[in-house]
Amino acid sequence: MKGEVFVVSAPSGAGKTTILKRVLKELNNVAFSVSHTTRPPRVGEVDGVDYHFVSKGEFQKLIEKGAFLEWAKVHSDLYGTSRSAVENALAQGIDVILDVDVQGARSIRSSYNGGVYVFIAPPSMEELKRRLEGRGTETEESLALRLENARRELEAMDEYDFIIVNDELDLAVSYMKAIIMSNRCCKKRVLHQIKKFL
Numbered sequence: 001m002k003g004e005v006f007v008v009s010a011p012s013g014a015g016k017t018t019i020l021k022r023v024l025k026e027l028n029n030v031a032f033s034v035s036h037t038t039r040p041p042r043v044g045e046v047d048g049v050d051y052h053f054v055s056k057g058e059f060q061k062l063i064e065k066g067a068f069l070e071w072a073k074v075h076s077d078l079y080g081t082s083r084s085a086v087e088n089a090l091a092q093g094i095d096v097i098l099d100v101d102v103q104g105a106r107s108i109r110s111s112y113n114g115g116v117y118v119f120i121a122p123p124s125m126e127e128l129k130r131r132l133e134g135r136g137t138e139t140e141e142s143l144a145l146r147l148e149n150a151r152r153e154l155e156a157m158d159e160y161d162f163i164i165v166n167d168e169l170d171l172a173v174s175y176m177k178a179i180i181m182s183n184r185c186c187k188k189r190v191l192h193q194i195k196k197f198l
């Protein structure tokens, strides 16, 4: 059975990375698509694990080679999804999680036939601000830009199949796992397998 693509978006600080790290640890046969970015690494981030950290020049070369399934400017940096990494995982029957912004989700929706689209929302704007400040990764300027962009991202929520409100973390993790697990027995995905022995 071919793997499925799970496209996950959220405003910065909603808890997407925290949820996805837990899901990847707790579920089998699911991989994270490690994006390329021109953003500098944060303390604790590992090259090749959290992102492939590249220069603007290297990113531009990858665009020219057609290496990206999609890419976009988000906040003030460039981010792109590697086409080959996603295709290889899917061909091996592994589900792939794409952590992309709303522009990335739109590009994938328009070019890829399929995919499950999940939006992670914060319980409130006040809590989003608290989480971003608490994470301690942003300057005053980058915090303001992320909060401004958060409003626009929240307006795109309707475009997604599922919305998880990340209030209680354990519950949000369970919902994300349930979405992936239930898709594995989705009729459209397994019917052709059953038909083989009918």
Ligand SMILES: Nc1nc2c(ncn2[C@@H]2O[C@H](COP(=O)(O)OP(=O)(O)O)[C@@H](O)[C@H]2O)c(=O)[nH]1
Binding pocket: 008, 009, 010, 011, 012, 013, 017, 035, 036, 039, 070, 071, 072, 074, 075, 079, 080, 081, 099, 100, 101, 102, 103, 104, 105
């Ligand atoms: N379009 C697109 N967006 C991405 C990609 N990788 C990450 N992003 C998005 O870029 C935004 C910024 O991510 P990041 O710098 O890790 O900051 P954070 O959201 O504050 O943790 C988030 O909305 C991510 O979903 C990608 O490959 N393509």
Ligand SMILES: Nc1ncnc2c1ncn2[C@@H]1O[C@H](COP(=O)(O)OP(=O)(O)O)[C@@H](O)[C@H]1O
Binding pocket: 010, 011, 012, 013, 014, 015, 016, 017, 018, 019, 131, 132, 134, 135, 166, 167, 168, 169
């Ligand atoms: N349900 C939650 N309740 C309280 N704090 C949370 C919750 N989920 C995540 N956080 C915290 O909020 C901050 C932002 O989470 P993070 O996963 O980095 O967000 P994102 O990847 O969406 O930008 C982190 O400090 C994280 O520990």
